[in-house]
Amino acid sequence: MRFWARRGTVVLGGLTAASLVVLVVLGLFVSDPDFQQGDAVRLMYLHVPAAWVSYLAYGVTSLASALYLWKRTRAQAWDTLAGASAEIGVLFTGLTLVLGSLWGRPVWNVWWAWDARIVSTAVLFFLYLGYLALRKVPADPAVRARRSAIAALAAFVDVPVVHFSVEWWRTLHQKGTVFDRELNPAIEGNLAWALLSGVVAFTLLYLYLLERRYRLAVMEEAIEGRALDAAIAERRAEADVVPV
Amino acid sequence: MTLLRQALLVAGKDLRIEVRSRVALNQVLPFAGVVLLLFAFALDPDRGLLPRVAPGLFWVAVLLAGLLALSRAFAVEGENGVRDALRLSGLDGAAVFCGKAMAVAAQLLALEVILGFGVVVLYDLHLHNLGVVVAASLIATAGLAAAGTVYGVLAAGLRVRETLFPLLVLPVVAPVMLGATRAWEAALSGAPSEAWPWVQLLVVFCVIYVTMGWLAFGPLLEET
Numbered sequence: 001m002r003f004w005a006r007r008g009t010v011v012l013g014g015l016t017a018a019s020l021v022v023l024v025v026l027g028l029f030v031s032d033p034d035f036q037q038g039d040a041v042r043l044m045y046l047h048v049p050a051a052w053v054s055y056l057a058y059g060v061t062s063l064a065s066a067l068y069l070w071k072r073t074r075a076q077a078w079d080t081l082a083g084a085s086a087e088i089g090v091l092f093t094g095l096t097l098v099l100g101s102l103w104g105r106p107v108w109n110v111w112w113a114w115d116a117r118i119v120s121t122a123v124l125f126f127l128y129l130g131y132l133a134l135r136k137v138p139a140d141p142a143v144r145a146r147r148s149a150i151a152a153l154a155a156f157v158d159v160p161v162v163h164f165s166v167e168w169w170r171t172l173h174q175k176g177t178v179f180d181r182e183l184n185p186a187i188e189g190n191l192a193w194a195l196l197s198g199v200v201a202f203t204l205l206y207l208y209l210l211e212r213r214y215r216l217a218v219m220e221e222a223i224e225g226r227a228l229d230a231a232i233a234e235r236r237a238e239a240d241v242v243p244v
Numbered sequence: 245m246t247l248l249r250q251a252l253l254v255a256g257k258d259l260r261i262e263v264r265s266r267v268a269l270n271q272v273l274p275f276a277g278v279v280l281l282l283f284a285f286a287l288d289p290d291r292g293l294l295p296r297v298a299p300g301l302f303w304v305a306v307l308l309a310g311l312l313a314l315s316r317a318f319a320v321e322g323e324n325g326v327r328d329a330l331r332l333s334g335l336d337g338a339a340v341f342c343g344k345a346m347a348v349a350a351q352l353l354a355l356e357v358i359l360g361f362g363v364v365v366l367y368d369l370h371l372h373n374l375g376v377v378v379a380a381s382l383i384a385t386a387g388l389a390a391a392g393t394v395y396g397v398l399a400a401g402l403r404v405r406e407t408l409f410p411l412l413v414l415p416v417v418a419p420v421m422l423g424a425t426r427a428w429e430a431a432l433s434g435a436p437s438e439a440w441p442w443v444q445l446l447v448v449f450c451v452i453y454v455t456m457g458w459l460a461f462g463p464l465l466e467e468t
Binding site: 123127129130133134137139147151153161162164165166169 | 412442452
């Protein structure tokens with residue numbers, strides 16, 4: 001088991017770094033400021049990709065949890081993957097909220113608005129924070145894996161309910177622009193490229209972080225197992241020298 | 245024994261414990277009453293704010309008191325090896341889930357009736373369209389009890405359950421809080437037709453978590 005120098009990881013890391021450089025160049029230098037939002041629009045090249053990555057991460061967590069619960073595909077690896085992905089998801093959800101807040105101040109003139117999508121993102125943040133807290137509770141790996149998988153799915157099925165409830169409650173946020181066909185031309189050329197490069201860069205970053213976090217978790221588990229083996233061997237050695 | 249009989253057996257057991265120990269009556273109910281008083285301290289009663297926000301305050305009070313009732317529902321299983329007895333009893337996991345959720349729902353409903361009198365008297369709330377108010381409350385309570393029971397058994401037996409359980413369950417039941425409050429507001433402001441989408445949302449929530457508990461409770465009970 002090695003942490004460093006898997007060729008695939010190195011290539012992925014290199015690609016991630018390169019795509020982040022492209023994002024910086026496109027986002028800060030090539031793209032024009034928005035005619036209404038000015039330079040604040042550049043925050044969108046981080047905010048939107050961060051939101052996308054958090055959804056992607058929670059999707060992976062849910063899928064991995066379902067695969068763990070399904071008997072035919074049950075493997076500890078799915079549980080490890082679910083945990084690793086959820087951690088990144090929470091990180092990027094937090095980032096989404098902070099970046100949105102920084103953007104909202106100059107554009108909406110408030111740090112926080114009680115808008116549907118903001119509120120449901122905040123609920124999502126706390127939902128998965130709870131999931132991570134549950135994962136941190138020490139337990140037998142198999143027990144913890146099953147409990148975590150059920151908790152992940154219980155949180156996942158809540159997401160649409162939260163979404164619709166908050167949506168009905170209030171709506172101020174601008175509608176999704178990229179996936180709306182009628183509005184698609186609304187994003188101007190080089191802004192769209194900057195946004196796209198942001199999504200690509202953050203997706204690569206997600207994959208890279210996921211691989212690193214997963215590998216780290218596997219090694220943590222191995223260390224725990226080794227410590228246990230060592231302790232057992234020590235007790236055995238003690239038992240050998242005790243006079244009968 | 246049918247699932248329903250098993251569920252009623254479990255619910256009866258839990259309710260009997262509550263009737264005899266009177267923890268809900270002597271501790272949870274007064275707690276909810278204090279919460280109602282605290283809201284009045286926070287929002288000056290002279291400004292006419294309280295009647296307008298009473299539905300929200302009512303449901304926050306129900307939620308906070310409900311957390312205590314739910315923790316209690318699983319604390320009684322932790323003592324004297326009751327959980328092992330429950331596992332050995334041969335009762336179906338789904339039935340145990342329904343039974344525990346029913347017992348919690350019954351306690352919550354009793355609490356809501358008394359708290360309802362509380363908000364009418366203390367916050368000067370005028371009740372209209374009682375049918376809608378009652379329907380929304382019933383279905384919201386069922387949803388709260390179901391989701392709370394799922395997360396209750398998830399956290400049961402953990403050393404950190406007192407602190408972990410609220411963090412797990414509150415974001416999940418946020419839509420119930422929202423839906424029940426809006427339904428009440430719509431009914432009380434004389435527009436009961438606006439309450440129905442919210443009641444539907446509450447029904448969907450309830451169905452989701454009853455299904456979840458039905459499927460997952462057995463395996464979770466095995467492990468705690």
